[in-house]
Amino acid sequence: MADKKPAESQFYTRPPQLGKWESLRVFLWNSETKQFLGRTGGSWAKILFFYLIFYAVLTGFFVAMLVVFFQTLDYKTPKWQLDSSLIGSNPGLGFRPMPPESNIESTLIWYKHSDKGNVQYWQRELNKFLNHYNRSNNAHADKLEDCRQFQSPSPNKVCNVKIDQMWHPCVKDAGYNYESAEGGPCIFLKLNRIFNWIPEYFNSSTVDQVQMSPGLKKEILEAESKNQHQVVWVSCEGENVADIEHIGPIRYIPQKGFPSQFFPYKNQEGYLSPLVAVHFEKPKRGVLINIECKAWARNIIHDRVDRRGSVHFELMID
Incomplete structure (x- = not known):
């Protein structure tokens, strides 16, 4: 029992040293934490949902501005003429x-x-x-x-x-x-x-x-x-x-x-x-x-x- 390390010293134990290929493999898929590219499935779902909503709103705003812009155009008569x-x-x-x-x-x-x-x-x-x-x-x-x-x-x-x-x-x-x-x-x-x-x-x-x-x-x-x-x-x-x-x-x-x-x-x-x-x-x-x-x-x-x-x-x- 005297050889056993205190719990505090075990908590600060360094993670094991990994080689380059081993680090890449763990980054791609960590079987212990169930993380893919450093994120869990829930984390990926949240960030994808955020960007989906963000770009949908951005696209909608851009399309709305184009519609307003084209409403001001006359395809036969230019808005600005001669000296203008x-x-x-x-x-x-x-x-x-x-x-x-x-x-x-x-x-x-x-x-x-x-x-x-x-x-x-x-x-x-x-x-x-x-x-x-x-x-x-x-x-x-x-x-x-x-x-x-x-x-x-x-x-x-x-x-x-x-x-x-x-x-x-x-x-x-x-x-x-x-x-x-x-x-x-x-x-x-x-x-x-x-x-x-x-x-x-x-x-x-x-x-x-x-x-x-x-x-x-x-x-x-x-x-x-x-x-x-x-x-x-x-x-x-x-x-x-x-x-x-x-x-x-x-x-x-x-x-x-x-x-x-x-x-x-x-x-x-x-x-x-x-x-x-x-x-x-x-x-x-x-x-x-x-x-x-x-x-x-x-x-x-x-x-x-x-x-x-x-x-x-x-x-x-x-």
């Missing part, structure tokens, strides 16, 4: 065809007219872009109407952009003039869409308030005399003195701007953005030409740094 929106009320210009995506930051249209493979890339890009303007490919073709110049379409209709032989050589059958041995290519311009934006057109009393080429001013005044000045005008020219010298004559098809029947854009079904095909009739070969195109309306502000109201690209034909 992020894109503002100053439309920019876009051009097609675009350079390959591998060089997405480039704005250079560079090709060799005698190189079929090189030319075909630009032609394919234009084919894809203009495919939507083919009435048979438009899912809302029944909404399209051949509008008269400067007259709004009928209710629930939109104006058609009909690209026919009047656009020659800026048509598919002519290869958009990229294979011409002497002439230059066709570049298509489009005005970026801004919901409910209405252009303020130039007339004889406002045309002198901005700096524009004398030729464009003359065209605006002549159009006003025929009551045909309700146009967002377009002009393209070389950016520098050398570019102006090398760019050559330019033809605008079907006219030098976007007429009023296409405005305002209100997210109409089947709506087609108006186009202007810019045909560079005889640009200098083997020279890089910097080109700037501008859209002209009283409420379009031009900023070359931010490319507001304009677009820049380069043209080089070998």
